[in-house]
Amino acid sequence: MEATREMLLACILGALPLLGFILWWWNEIWYAVPVKLRLWGTDMKLPPGHMGLPLLGELVTFLWYFKVRRRPDDFINSKRRKYGDGVGLYRTHLFGSPSIIACFPNVIKHVFQSHDAFILEWPNKDILGYNSLAVVQGKAHTRLRRFVVDAINKPASLRRIAALVQPRMVAALESWASIGKIRVRNETKKFTFQTIGILFASFEPGPLLDTMDELFHGLVQGLRAQPFKFPGTAYYHACQCRKKLEEIFREQLEIKKKNMEQDRNTEIDLMDGLMQMKDEEGNRLSDQEVLDNIVNLIVAGYETTAVASMWAMYYLAKYPDVLKRLREENIAINQMKKEGFITIEDVSKLNYTNKVVEETIRMANVAAIIFRLATREVEYKGYTIPKNWKVLLWIRYLHTNPENFDDPICFNPDRWNEAARPGTYQVFGGGHRICAGNMLARIELALFLHHLSIGYRWELINPDARMIYLSHPAPIDGVEVSISKI
Numbered sequence: 001m002e003a004t005r006e007m008l009l010a011c012i013l014g015a016l017p018l019l020g021f022i023l024w025w026w027n028e029i030w031y032a033v034p035v036k037l038r039l040w041g042t043d044m045k046l047p048p049g050h051m052g053l054p055l056l057g058e059l060v061t062f063l064w065y066f067k068v069r070r071r072p073d074d075f076i077n078s079k080r081r082k083y084g085d086g087v088g089l090y091r092t093h094l095f096g097s098p099s100i101i102a103c104f105p106n107v108i109k110h111v112f113q114s115h116d117a118f119i120l121e122w123p124n125k126d127i128l129g130y131n132s133l134a135v136v137q138g139k140a141h142t143r144l145r146r147f148v149v150d151a152i153n154k155p156a157s158l159r160r161i162a163a164l165v166q167p168r169m170v171a172a173l174e175s176w177a178s179i180g181k182i183r184v185r186n187e188t189k190k191f192t193f194q195t196i197g198i199l200f201a202s203f204e205p206g207p208l209l210d211t212m213d214e215l216f217h218g219l220v221q222g223l224r225a226q227p228f229k230f231p232g233t234a235y236y237h238a239c240q241c242r243k244k245l246e247e248i249f250r251e252q253l254e255i256k257k258k259n260m261e262q263d264r265n266t267e268i269d270l271m272d273g274l275m276q277m278k279d280e281e282g283n284r285l286s287d288q289e290v291l292d293n294i295v296n297l298i299v300a301g302y303e304t305t306a307v308a309s310m311w312a313m314y315y316l317a318k319y320p321d322v323l324k325r326l327r328e329e330n331i332a333i334n335q336m337k338k339e340g341f342i343t344i345e346d347v348s349k350l351n352y353t354n355k356v357v358e359e360t361i362r363m364a365n366v367a368a369i370i371f372r373l374a375t376r377e378v379e380y381k382g383y384t385i386p387k388n389w390k391v392l393l394w395i396r397y398l399h400t401n402p403e404n405f406d407d408p409i410c411f412n413p414d415r416w417n418e419a420a421r422p423g424t425y426q427v428f429g430g431g432h433r434i435c436a437g438n439m440l441a442r443i444e445l446a447l448f449l450h451h452l453s454i455g456y457r458w459e460l461i462n463p464d465a466r467m468i469y470l471s472h473p474a475p476i477d478g479v480e481v482s483i484s485k486i
């Protein structure tokens with residue numbers, strides 16, 4: 001009996017290394033080996049790397065660097081050390097799919113520009129809306145993009161937007177100073193959503209907008225969740241949030257239609273803009289296209305702008321010399337203005353402020369990774385990117401790599417005295433899906449810096465707060481500051 005037990009134990013102990021071996025190589029055998037066999041005898045090869053554990057892939061390693069070590073860029077650095085640089089491509093298995101990581105400027109640019117071979121494929125399209133800009137492909141995307149860009153990114157729209165947002169900015173800053181101590185992350189979110197509410201569909205701050213804010217939060221949580229549609233799951237909740245939001249926007253759309261019929265529209269918001277525009281053939285967007293794109297634009301422009309504004313306050317508190325120069329420039333332009341708020345023409349003259357904007361966006365790394373799907377097998381400089389694999393464009397690494405930016409963790413607006421080296425600065429993505437709101441984001445940030453710098457002083461309460469990197473990079477205290485009027 002004793003001998004049998006010992007034999008059993010010996011077998012189990014003997015099997016453990018074998019089990020470990022199988023687990024370690026499972027994904028390699030399942031995903032990489034078939035591709036390697038196919039490429040056998042050709043000049044092509046699969047990018048170097050390791051596919052990680054079954055189901056999880058390299059998720060544990062990713063979390064190790066992003067959550068535990070809190071050195072996110074070492075995730076890529078460790079690959080470079082282990083497998084060499086090559087062309088900046090590494091194979092992996094992450095976020096549920098076999099994937100190729102791209103982390104060097106040239107290859108990232110190549111992927112952005114080969115938009116037939118690499119498409120943007122959102123997992124839960126129903127949450128974002130089947131007619132939204134981020135979801136549609138090909139000609140439908142080109143047509144829709146014209147509408148959206150005209151509505152938010154052209155000088156005429158930006159001029160109107162600048163006039164609309166500034167009173168809200170001033171009111172928000174005044175309320176922060178009256179409180180005295182705020183968590184910037186929460187406040188910039190609240191304030192950005194209020195701005196979005198008024199800009200996008202003329203919703204004034206109030207209980208309805210607060211409800212919409214909560215609904216958006218629920219919606220965003222479900223964007224990349226597993227599509228299990230039963231109560232309790234993030235996806236189910238996101239579907240419910242989407243339904244309620246659509247009802248609210250549809251009601252607003254009907255009111256707007258009636259106003260248009262009776263010629264009673266006084267203020268034009270983004271929804272009006274999308275409703276009224278016509279393409280070359282004289283066709284307007286359908287109601288559903290308008291609704292889906294309003295939702296898409298809020299998702300795309302909400303957290304991104306709020307997080308960038310938070311980082312601006314953080315870095316300016318850390319770099320008083322930068323704040324001093326920013327303040328001088330903005331006070332000077334303010335003194336030149338006889339009355340009213342500054343315009344986008346004034347903003348274009350704020351040279352130093354625009355450099356602060358660029359440096360903030362570079363360092364904020366709001367969109368760390370951009371996802372693409374290879375629609376066919378693609379060759380790139382001797383490497384093969386297999387069909388149906390994801391391509392993870394690690395744009396964060398472009399902006400934090402000392403080979404691309406000198407002393408990259410230093411907040412130095414003067415680095416923008418010269419343009420960045422080609423391909424090294426892709427905060428807004430690239431190719432035909434480059435951020436449709438990039439000018440809007442820049443203008444909003446510049447206006448925020450203007451009002452903040454001329455009227456307020458603030459200090460970090462926890463200047464040494466540690467950083468977190470998921471879901472967005474931020475100091476752990478959400479940037480607590482004491483703030484007062486100058």
Ligand code: HEM
Nearest residue numbers: 133134300301304308366367427428429433435436437441
């Ligand atoms: C600092 C702020 C922002 C950053 C860093 C940012 C970044 C990005 C990036 C990297 C993409 C490309 C995604 C991809 O290729 O898959 C993108 C797309 C997009 N962004 Fe932004 N964004 C910002 C603000 C905004 C704002 C304010 C809006 C509009 C209100 C906006 C609207 C969009 C839209 C509609 C797309 C999809 C474009 C398309 O698929 O054709 N973004 N953004």
